[in-house]
Every structure is written in structure tokens, then in C-alpha cells.
Amino acid sequence: MISVNNLEKKIGSVKAMNNLSFTAQNGKITGLLGPNGAGKTTCLRTVFGLLKADSGNAEIDGIDVAKEPMAAKQKLGLFPDPCGLYERLTPREYIQFYAELSGMETDAAKAATQDVLSKLKMDDIADRRCQGFSQGQHMKTALAQAIVHKPTNIILDEPTRGLDVMSTRILRELLLMLKEQGHCVLFSSHVMQEVAALCDHVVVMAKGQVVAEGSPAELCERTGKESLEEAFIELIGSDEGIAA
Numbered sequence: 511m512i513s514v515n516n517l518e519k520k521i522g523s524v525k526a527m528n529n530l531s532f533t534a535q536n537g538k539i540t541g542l543l544g545p546n547g548a549g550k551t552t553c554l555r556t557v558f559g560l561l562k563a564d565s566g567n568a569e570i571d572g573i574d575v576a577k578e579p580m581a582a583k584q585k586l587g588l589f590p591d592p593c594g595l596y597e598r599l600t601p602r603e604y605i606q607f608y609a610e611l612s613g614m615e616t617d618a619a620k621a622a623t624q625d626v627l628s629k630l631k632m633d634d635i636a637d638r639r640c641q642g643f644s645q646g647q648h649m650k651t652a653l654a655q656a657i658v659h660k661p662t663n664i665i666l667d668e669p670t671r672g673l674d675v676m677s678t679r680i681l682r683e684l685l686l687m688l689k690e691q692g693h694c695v696l697f698s699s700h701v702m703q704e705v706a707a708l709c710d711h712v713v714v715m716a717k718g719q720v721v722a723e724g725s726p727a728e729l730c731e732r733t734g735k736e737s738l739e740e741a742f743i744e745l746i747g748s749d750e751g752i753a754a
């Protein structure tokens with residue numbers, strides 16, 4: 511479970527997070543939905559411990575990220591940019607390298623790597639160099655890296671940006687699989703269709719604050735709108751910076 515409690519962050523003259531609070535539960539996909547500049551990336555960077563909040567805190571399974579960063583990170587996986595893989599390594603080498611970086615002994619890292627390769631059905635590409643991989647293969651390798659240390663919680667910042675339809679579908683299936691396995695999945699997006707299709711819980715953000723939260727159906731009902739896109743526009747009072 512990820513909980514964000516009264517986070518505040520001023521960057522220059524901008525309040526990127528303004529008393530931001532929400533919870534993302536295990537076994538659910540939670541979407542952070544907001545227009546450009548809403549503070550989604552700032553929030554996720556804070557949750558991962560890459561950015562220090564001015565006040566408030568983020569907790570991973572009850573562990574304060576700022577106070578116990580190593581313990582919190584053991585329970586958290588960050589989906590990296592799939593374009594940033596080391597092309598000369600095979601998925602097995604790459605994933606094992608990250609498992610060891612997360613603190614596992616070599617034997618445990620090897621076993622965990624095999625586990626995740628099987629879980630994501632990657633055995634056919636496990637020992638090929640990443641160079642020349644398709645988008646979907648890159649994606650699986652990146653996700654395997656994020657979950658090899660068996661974190662309960664996974665965060666993804668606009669994971670489908672720049673992906674084609676097939677890769678987007680693969681990623682969706684992978685996220686649904688993680689949810690079925692009881693993981694807490696938190697991702698940011700401004701793509702309505704994606705959020706409506708995937709999320710159990712949507713946190714609508716604007717100007718560093720939570721404007722509303724609930725399931726897509728609840729948000730539609732609350733605003734009296736038929737689609738999440740219309741509900742979103744009603745909630746934030748503008749259609750600036752969103753994608754259909």
C-alpha cells in the first residue's frame with residue numbers, strides 16, 4: 511500500500527504539491543490523472559525517494575520513504591523508461607544485475623531472475639541481447655527489472671507515453687496481471703482511455719492538489735457525466751493538457 515500524506519513541495523515559485531494526500535491499495539490499480547503540470551511526476555518522484563518534500567510524507571507499506579529509504583525501496587518497484595535498457599546485455603543479465611543492486615545475494619538474485627522471467631513469459635528472449643528488441647520485449651524486460659526484488663508496490667510514470675497500440679496492450683495486460691497477484695499499482699497518466707480502462711481508483715489532480723477521487727464510475731456519477739473525460743473536465747474546470 512502506498513500512502514501520501516499532506517505532501518507540500520515548492521519548486522521555484524510553483525507549488526508542485528499542495529497538501530497532497532491519497533492512498534493506493536494492494537490488489538488495485540490506482541491512476542493519478544491530471545493535466546500537464548498538475549504535479550504527478552513530482553508526487554511519484556517523492557514516493558520513490560528521489561525528491562524531498564518540504565513537508566508531509568509518503569509511506570510504502572507503512573514505511574516512511576524519507577526516514578527509511580532503503581527499507582521502503584525494498585518494497586517498491588519503479589518502472590523505468592524501456593528505451594534505457596543496456597542493449598548489450600540479455601534480459602537475464604540485466605534483470606539479475608538489478609536484483610543484485612537491490613541487495614540480493616548472487617544465488618537469490620539468479621533464482622528471482624528466473625522467477626520473473628517465467629512469470630512474464632520471457633523464457634524465449636531471456637538469453638538474447640536486448641539490442642533489436644521489439645517495443646513489447648523492451649517493455650517486459652523493463653517491467654521484469656522493476657519487480658524482480660518482489661516489491662508489493664509498483665509505480666509507473668506515464669508508462670505508455672510513446673508506445674504503439676500493441677505495446678500499450680501488452681503493458682495493460684501486465685499491469686492487470688500484477689493487480690491479480692495482489693500488487694499495489696500506481697501510475698500517472700493524462701490519457702483518459704487508459705485510465706478508464708485500467709483503474710479501480712482514480713485520483714484526479716490539478717495544481718498539486720487532489721480535486722476528486724473514486725472509481726471511474728463513481729467520478730462519472732458524482733459529476734453527472736457519461737464519460738471519464740467529461741467528468742474530468744467538469745472536475746478540473748478546463749480541458750487544458752489532457753489527451754483523449
Ligand SMILES: Nc1ncnc2c1ncn2[C@@H]1O[C@H](COP(=O)(O)OP(=O)(O)OP(=O)(O)O)[C@@H](O)[C@H]1O
Pocket residue numbers: 521522524525526544545546547548549550551552553700
Ligand atoms: N525541476 C523543476 N524546475 C522547475 N519547475 C519544476 C521542476 N519540476 C517540476 N516543476 C514544476 O512543478 C509543476 C508540476 O510538475 P510535474 O512534472 O510534477 O507535473 P506533471 O503532472 O507530471 O506534468 P506532465 O503531465 O506535463 O508531465 C509544474 O508547474 C512544473 O513546471
